[in-house]
Amino acid sequence: MGNGPEEPGARGRRVMAEFTSLPLRTADGRPLVHKYRRRTGEAAGLLLLFPGNLYGVDGPLLFYPSAFLGERGWDTLALTYGFQSAMGSADGDAVSAALREAESAVAAALAQGPYPRLGLIGKSLGASVVAHLCATIAQLSRARAAYLTPMLGTPLFDGLLSQTQQAAFLAIGSADAFYDQDALRSLQEGRSLQVSVVDGADHSLIVPGDLPASLCALERVCSQVVEFLDSPS
DSSP: OOEEEEEEOGGGOEEEEEEEOOOOBOTTSSBOOEEEEEESSOOSEEEEEEOOSSOOTTSHHHHHHHHHHHHTTEEEEEEOOHHHHTTOOOOHHHHHHHHHHHHHHHHHHHTTOOOSOEEEEEETHHHHHHHHHHHHOGGGTTOEEEEESOOTTSIIIIIHHTTOOSEEEEEEETTOTTOOHHHHHHHHHHSOOEEEEETTOOTTSOOTTOHHHHHHHHHHHHHHHHHHHTSOO
């Protein structure tokens, strides 16, 4: 899709950003919408982003980490699930299809490597997708994973996360309907897990009625995600 502007890479080097199409398909055979941004030369890493049901890849919790890791020389792949592009709902069949689509997308992106570092970010439903990928794809064994506002206390998240061993960061708001202190404590007892709880924030990490606090929460969590994923393994 043509070259983009030059951006500052990690440690001051310059990299050229370029959007590239991968041959991805939805579970029912349609072209799968995605944004794969690749750097010329050696990349600092590969970042894989998976949205929520109603929270797309351009939502700020996904956009800003992608943009700033991109500035540091990472390639980035952001996925839109087939059921989203078809304006469908996230029922059981749609989620199963999204998991298969994510597996295929990861395989296609990894084939563009090798990459020295791997990072994954999932928002809500996407957090469960990331946990599934980390539990099932051997090539992701050394990846770092960020789980944003996951569905705590559900088999679709807790059961999958318990099967993973990758370095993990989790952020959630205390006013999120999925915030579950007992479930979070149980996850922390079972594995190493960095946790950031944003007081008063909802499922989008917005503090209702308080714009400054909401922007502070966004800045805090995005900064934590970038530094966590860009940390030396």
